[in-house]
Amino acid sequence: MQTNNFVNNDLELPFEIKAQELLFFVEESRDVNIVLRASVDEAHSHKADIGKAALVVLIFLDKDEHVILPSTELPISPNLGTYRYLNVSEDGSAETSITVRIPKNATKLKIQFRSWRAEIPVRLLDISIAQQNHESATPIKLLENLLSKRNPSRPIFIIYTTAPQMGHPSITLRSNRFALGLAKQGALVLFFPFGGANQNNMQYGDDIIQFQRTYLTEVLDVVSAARMNNVTFICSAFSDHQAVCAIDYARICGWKTVYECRDDMEEFRRSGYAKWHYPRLEMRAVDMASTVTAVSPRLQQKMRELSKRKRIVHLIPNGVSDDFLAKSKHARHLSVLSSRSKMKVVGYIGHLTSSWFDWPLVIRAAAAAPDLEFQLIGFGEPKNLELPENVKLLGPKTHDEFISISKDWGVGIIPFIPSKLTYGVDPNKLYEYLALALPVVSAPMGGVTESPMTEVYYNTTDFLPLLQKSLETHYSARDLEVLEAYLESCRWPNRISAATQLIEAVQ
Amino acid sequence: MTRILSVYRNCSRGGMATVYYNRAKAAPEETHDLVFIEDKGGIALFDDLPNVNVRITGSDRGASYIKYVTKEFVYSEIRITTCSDMIEYIHPIHNPKILYEFHTPFRDQMKKELGKINLNLLHGLLVPSKNSAIILRELLPSTEVQKVQVRPNLLDPNFLNANLMDNRFKWGDRTPILWIGRFDNQKNANDFLRIISGLPDKYHGVMVLSLNDQGEIFSDFVGDVYSYNLENRLSILLNMSKSQMLDLYSSVKQRGGAFCSTSVDESFGYTVAEAAAFRLPTIAFDVGALREHEYSDIHLIPVGDNVAAIRKILELAPIQEPSNGSPLFSLRTIAHFLKNRVHG
Numbered sequence: 001m002q003t004n005n006f007v008n009n010d011l012e013l014p015f016e017i018k019a020q021e022l023l024f025f026v027e028e029s030r031d032v033n034i035v036l037r038a039s040v041d042e043a044h045s046h047k048a049d050i051g052k053a054a055l056v057v058l059i060f061l062d063k064d065e066h067v068i069l070p071s072t073e074l075p076i077s078p079n080l081g082t083y084r085y086l087n088v089s090e091d092g093s094a095e096t097s098i099t100v101r102i103p104k105n106a107t108k109l110k111i112q113f114r115s116w117r118a119e120i121p122v123r124l125l126d127i128s129i130a131q132q133n134h135e136s137a138t139p140i141k142l143l144e145n146l147l148s149k150r151n152p153s154r155p156i157f158i159i160y161t162t163a164p165q166m167g168h169p170s171i172t173l174r175s176n177r178f179a180l181g182l183a184k185q186g187a188l189v190l191f192f193p194f195g196g197a198n199q200n201n202m203q204y205g206d207d208i209i210q211f212q213r214t215y216l217t218e219v220l221d222v223v224s225a226a227r228m229n230n231v232t233f234i235c236s237a238f239s240d241h242q243a244v245c246a247i248d249y250a251r252i253c254g255w256k257t258v259y260e261c262r263d264d265m266e267e268f269r270r271s272g273y274a275k276w277h278y279p280r281l282e283m284r285a286v287d288m289a290s291t292v293t294a295v296s297p298r299l300q301q302k303m304r305e306l307s308k309r310k311r312i313v314h315l316i317p318n319g320v321s322d323d324f325l326a327k328s329k330h331a332r333h334l335s336v337l338s339s340r341s342k343m344k345v346v347g348y349i350g351h352l353t354s355s356w357f358d359w360p361l362v363i364r365a366a367a368a369a370p371d372l373e374f375q376l377i378g379f380g381e382p383k384n385l386e387l388p389e390n391v392k393l394l395g396p397k398t399h400d401e402f403i404s405i406s407k408d409w410g411v412g413i414i415p416f417i418p419s420k421l422t423y424g425v426d427p428n429k430l431y432e433y434l435a436l437a438l439p440v441v442s443a444p445m446g447g448v449t450e451s452p453m454t455e456v457y458y459n460t461t462d463f464l465p466l467l468q469k470s471l472e473t474h475y476s477a478r479d480l481e482v483l484e485a486y487l488e489s490c491r492w493p494n495r496i497s498a499a500t501q502l503i504e505a506v507q
Numbered sequence: 508m509t510r511i512l513s514v515y516r517n518c519s520r521g522g523m524a525t526v527y528y529n530r531a532k533a534a535p536e537e538t539h540d541l542v543f544i545e546d547k548g549g550i551a552l553f554d555d556l557p558n559v560n561v562r563i564t565g566s567d568r569g570a571s572y573i574k575y576v577t578k579e580f581v582y583s584e585i586r587i588t589t590c591s592d593m594i595e596y597i598h599p600i601h602n603p604k605i606l607y608e609f610h611t612p613f614r615d616q617m618k619k620e621l622g623k624i625n626l627n628l629l630h631g632l633l634v635p636s637k638n639s640a641i642i643l644r645e646l647l648p649s650t651e652v653q654k655v656q657v658r659p660n661l662l663d664p665n666f667l668n669a670n671l672m673d674n675r676f677k678w679g680d681r682t683p684i685l686w687i688g689r690f691d692n693q694k695n696a697n698d699f700l701r702i703i704s705g706l707p708d709k710y711h712g713v714m715v716l717s718l719n720d721q722g723e724i725f726s727d728f729v730g731d732v733y734s735y736n737l738e739n740r741l742s743i744l745l746n747m748s749k750s751q752m753l754d755l756y757s758s759v760k761q762r763g764g765a766f767c768s769t770s771v772d773e774s775f776g777y778t779v780a781e782a783a784a785f786r787l788p789t790i791a792f793d794v795g796a797l798r799e800h801e802y803s804d805i806h807l808i809p810v811g812d813n814v815a816a817i818r819k820i821l822e823l824a825p826i827q828e829p830s831n832g833s834p835l836f837s838l839r840t841i842a843h844f845l846k847n848r849v850h851g
Contacts, residue, residue: 071562078575224751240722248743287739308733
């Protein structure tokens with residue numbers, strides 16, 4: 001960042017604000033950030049309107065010193081123009097920070113200081129001014145720059161998803177894993193997370209650029225204008241009108257397209273979430289994408305039903321990260337597996353919302369089995385729960401903490417209320433439990449019927465008996481071999497490879 | 508230096524933004540200040556014009572902004588469209604010429620807008636066509652009629668002179684039929700669906716929409732697309748840039764396609780004029796101001812006569828053999844097709 005590029009620097013700080021001016025060189029289309037500190041005497045510090053005792057007016061000038069049309073980012077006074085009142089305090093610690101985009105043709109910024117309450121003198125103690133690149137210009141400019149040097153046949157993946165931004169402190173979903181995996185294979189990944197990305201997180205590594213969703217049409221324009229010919233657009237569970245039109249656009253550019261069904265969004269909407277979802281738009285995405293995948297057999301079937309032409313929908317379940325497999329490797333030993341049958345602790349990690357976590361079932365089971373302890377890691381539990389003493393809420397934990405806590409568990413549970421929503425889920429926690437060589441008792445969903453060391457209850461009356469059965473089961477070296485082979489097939493690199501093979505197979 | 512202020516509600520990629528863009532581009536010696544109230548994604552449209560300043564105020568700052576800039580800057584003209592509430596905030600100090608622009612073809616809408624305007628504050632009432640002028644004059648008191656002026660919208664000559672061979676869109680063996688508009692009563696998207704559904708399967712509808720956050724409306728429309736069995740014969744594109752539109756016009760023309768307008772009224776008919784100026788066979792319902800354009804490529808059809816539109820498309824944009832570009836169907840085949848398709 002450039003700092004303090006003053007034209008006139010004859011003002012000596014501190015000074016009492018009356019009607020001074022400062023002139024500063026600027027560069028158009030960047031952002032200017034101005035930080036000011038101001039103070040008042042103790043005698044005035046408790047007055048109600050010290051917050052309006054002084055202000056700054058910002059005026060941009062062109063190279064001929066003509067006034068430029070004012071910015072709209074700040075309040076505007078019909079008499080003064082754009083302004084901001086100064087925060088003031090007796091000790092001068094109060095700061096006023098102003099960031100505004102430098103308009104086209106601007107070469108100078110005039111800052112006028114005005115006393116606004118003559119009876120409350122205000123002293124300006126400090127001012128710093130810095131310019132930086134505008135946030136919205138950065139990822140598009142970055143992309144244009146990258147594309148200008150890129151071989152058009154090298155792969156580019158555009159991922160438009162309900163997942164959070166890359167580098168989220170606690171959530172890494174399937175789309176995030178795919179982005180990392182594809183970038184590792186040499187692709188350029190243009191990532192559109194649901195909530196956008198922080199300004200300082202737009203470039204994630206060398207090969208992933210993140211964008212606000214509002215930039216999708218612009219990115220499609222830039223990539224197609226650069227005549228990139230190995231592009232895949234992936235709509236990951238987010239079939240809004242933008243995505244549906246993006247699939248159509250990608251098709252007429254000759255790009256490949258994927259619709260990936262990760263959740264039953266229709267059911268999320270029925271539960272009050274995903275208000276952007278419309279089944280007809282998902283239907284169109286399914287019909288128009290060149291490849292359609294789903295994470296669970298139930299969603300696979302639903303997408304077939306949704307497709308007017310009953311197209312093939314490929315099952316690619318969720319998976320487990322190599323990082324987690326490495327961290328949990330110590331648990332995949334026969335000694336650890338054998339020790340679990342002596343444990344009397346039933347564990348769970350995940351969201352605790354009553355929308356799908358079967359609290360009545362868990363409470364009944366805990367009450368009926370006072371010799372067992374139920375440890376629940378996560379958040380979102382309903383208020384005013386009346387829990388038996390052997391149910392412990394441990395709150396949210398990191399993955400490392402979970403690994404440590406789970407060494408005392410005898411079984412991991414997935415007690416979801418049977419619903420259209422939960423039947424479609426392929427729970428990531430299944431893979432994490434199994435990576436820890438933790439037997440699982442689960443409600444029916446996803447791929448739980450295909451996984452080793454897993455008992456599935458179809459009636460809630462079977463839950464506790466299956467828990468007890470699981471805790472009493474002795475596993476062998478053979479079971480461990482089967483488990484390792486299963487986990488190997490579930491590694492995220494293998495899931496990504498399966499997806500890319502499907503994409504490449506499309507003519 | 509001539510300085511002009513234009514005030515409008517939505518800064519989007521189509522419609523009025525294009526009108527303002529072409530005006531500013533045609534007069535680089537003028538400074539155009541464009542003040543919008545709401546951001547609908549169109550601000551970047553003006554990036555390449557050094558004589559244009561774009562500002563989006565938000566609804567809470569619009570009044571103060573207009574008061575300030577009309578006091579500080581000397582404008583030769585101030586042009587207001589739909590934001591009639593802003594007129595009272597214009598400062599009289601520089602005695603600017605205040606004009607209100609109508610860009611709606613609908614009499615009821617004009618009447619509604621007139622009801623919100625204090626005509627005494629205005630020096631002129633602008634319309635883009637003689638057709639609109641006739642409608643407006645009928646709605647005005649006789650003392651105000653002389654304020655009506657016709658100022659046709661301008662097309663971008665550089666845009667129209669482009670002749671791109673290498674463009675980014677691929678149609679395979681399909682013949683694209685282009686439509687540009689919105690989901691509103693004027694643009695009448697449903698008739699376009701009916702026309703495409705009446706054409707042989709090799710015709711492919713390309714709809715360019717200007718749309719923001721209208722998921723429910725879009726969903727309803729997709730339902731209609733499926734009802735007409737057009738899901739594989741329609742591409743719906745959103746908020747295209749100028750360069751994308753250039754490539755689109757160019758590729759449709761190269762592929763032997765056509766432009767089709769199903770608007771039920773037009774105050775000017777911008778997209779029709781643009782398509783025709785690009786020498787694209789242009790089929791449009793005969794409405795509003797369209798007869799005022801003098802392009803030979805515009806073929807007007809009685810409004811709502813989808814059969815006539817289909818016939819004209821088949822005539823002007825016959826399906827090409829992919830290899831040699833000759834029409835795939837003879838006229839006899841087309842006539843037979845129409846007889847079966849239309850009359851059952």
